[in-house]
């Protein structure tokens with residue numbers, strides 16, 4: 582099971598080699614998320630319209646290894662934008678993936694950019 586997590590590595594903007602065109606901005610719910618596939622990865626992408634920001638992270642929740650984070654509720658934890666897993670409410674920072682209500686390992690996060698109404702996610706592979 583753990584090896585599934587190994588393919589998800591936090592990517593900093595300066596390490597991006599590929600900007601993957603995921604979809605039109607209109608394909609994502611306002612203040613919600615959707616899942617996109619890149620190679621063998623499932624990535625949760627969030628249109629955090631309230632903050633006028635976009636975020637991307639692994640879709641798999643490390644708690645029970647379920648592909649569910651894109652369906653999580655987004656919100657705010659002491660000023661940090663977060664997603665709460667829809668299953669058992671483990672909560673992760675959308676900025677750096679940190680588990681905000683426990684001591685689980687951080688989830689992987691990816692940079693997002695918007696160009697000409699399209700959403701691009703940055704990967705290093």
Ligand code: FES
Pocket residue numbers: 642643644645646647666667668669670671
């Ligand atoms: S599977 Fe996500 S919190 Fe349990």
